[in-house]
Amino acid sequence: MTEALTEIEDEELRCIGCGALIQSDDPAGIGYTPESAIKKGLETDELYCQRCFRLRHYNEIAPVSLTDDDFLRLLNQIRDADALIVYVIDIFDFNGSLIPGLHRFVGDNPILLVGNKEDILPRSLKRTKLMDWMRQQANLSGLRPIDVAMVSAKRNNQVSDLLEKINKYRENRDVYVVGVTNVGKSTLINQIIKSTTGVKELITTSRFPGTTLDKIQIPLDDGHELVDTPGIIHAEQMAHVLSAQALKLVAPQKEIKPRTFQLNDQQTIFLGGVARFDYVKGPRSGVVAYFDNNLNLHRTKLENADAFYEKHMGGLLTPPTADDKDDFPELERHEFHIDQKSDLVIEGLGWVTVPAGTTVAGWAPVGVSVLVRKAMI
Incomplete structure (x- = not known):
């Protein structure tokens, strides 16, 4: 960075859309933001990397270079935390939503299992029956959730009920939200932020997999944090098989x-x-x-x-x-x-x-x- 940004050089700046560390040296690298955009972002408290800016305004998606080791490192941080784990899955893609070996990474932390995209289910489908099935499937994968919830992050359905459960179970701890890519995790967190602070669409969301690049920490009233983690890439999801155009269909x-x-x-x-x-x-x-x-x-x-x-x-x-x-x-x-x-x-x-x-x-x-x-x- 040039002298114009020397005073913030030692400060860790992160994109509020994806959590990536802001840098202005490598246009092809994660977190790249032109210096002029950094200045403007600091003035308006809306600092986005170039990738998130293009995603938000033009629905353009750029490839990222995070590796499996990067995700493994972040999962290990969850094991070392004292937190409630909010595990978001796509009701329409339960197996594709499973994080392989998650039970080994959560340690003794309790898990609240959340099924997203409830709004697209036929009304004739009994939600209680589906939640029982979700719990059974989680048990088969080695997880023992303390509770199961269903929401529509997109429609903001039952998010207030989920918030009540989060407050019930977190017991003065941080909250880590985890899930594979494309399950609507960041959309859900945006709804939570909107419900609690009134701020809209703080975090970058897209139908494309992999739009959150590093954990995003959102302060809670009691000094703890709500932490949005990157979507773990699960190559066997239908979303990774189809092109963006086909996925829309x-x-x-x-x-x-x-x-x-x-x-x-x-x-x-x-x-x-x-x-x-x-x-x-x-x-x-x-x-x-x-x-x-x-x-x-x-x-x-x-x-x-x-x-x-x-x-x-x-x-x-x-x-x-x-x-x-x-x-x-x-x-x-x-x-x-x-x-x-x-x-x-x-x-x-x-x-x-x-x-x-x-x-x-x-x-x-x-x-x-x-x-x-x-x-x-």
Whole structure:
């Protein structure tokens, strides 16, 4: 930095959008901000790095160079803290929301499990049933949450209820908010800040993964802190498989409306070109699909499905588009025999409710989880 900024040289300046350390030397580096923007930011108390400025005003996203070691270092800080851990997951992508080995990093700190994006669930789905399932899934991953909550950060639904639970369980401690990328963690924290201080959109948010780069510390009234940690990158999320354009077309933004299909066995439903459902064996039955309302669902015969996909992917079956279909990963098949009414879930996309006494298969990009759970509706 030049002499104009000498007086603040020793002060640690951080972007209030992503938490990155502000620097003006390396335009390609994390936290880069032109000196003129640093001066202006200090005058207005709104100091953003160039990356966050472009994200906020132009919805542009720039790649970052954080490594797995960087995230591991931050997770180790959580273990050493005395804090309540608020663990945010995407209700639509539970397995993709799991932080591998989180139970080893939280130490003795209590965990409050928060399911986000509640507003896009069908109203007919019983929330208590889903919260029970969330707790069971957390237990299977080695976690024992002290409580479970559901919110819509985007709509500010039930955030006040969550705040009551945070105040109940934190017991004069700091609060660490953790989650993988793209679960709406920073949006939730913005709602909390807005509810408690009136300040709007302090932290950078985006539908793109990885917009918070370092922990952001927000002071609480009693001298403790609410700490927003970077989203841990989970490569098996649907959000990392799809391009930004495709993600807009498959990630639900409004309440999902169910679509019912009467199927004979040996029929297939394509979910755009990103996934596929096969009704392999069973009597003629109704299945109910719960996916983004704008996602094109196309039915065909199972015997023709492979050739149909090869011919129409990127055209009739989109997303992906013709421009990015060559980079799209192969679909992997997962077969299940269904003994009770169940949901076949394609993580990050939605689910199909199927009857008992059937054999079905779900196809998803390699690495994206496909699982079966007891029907929620």
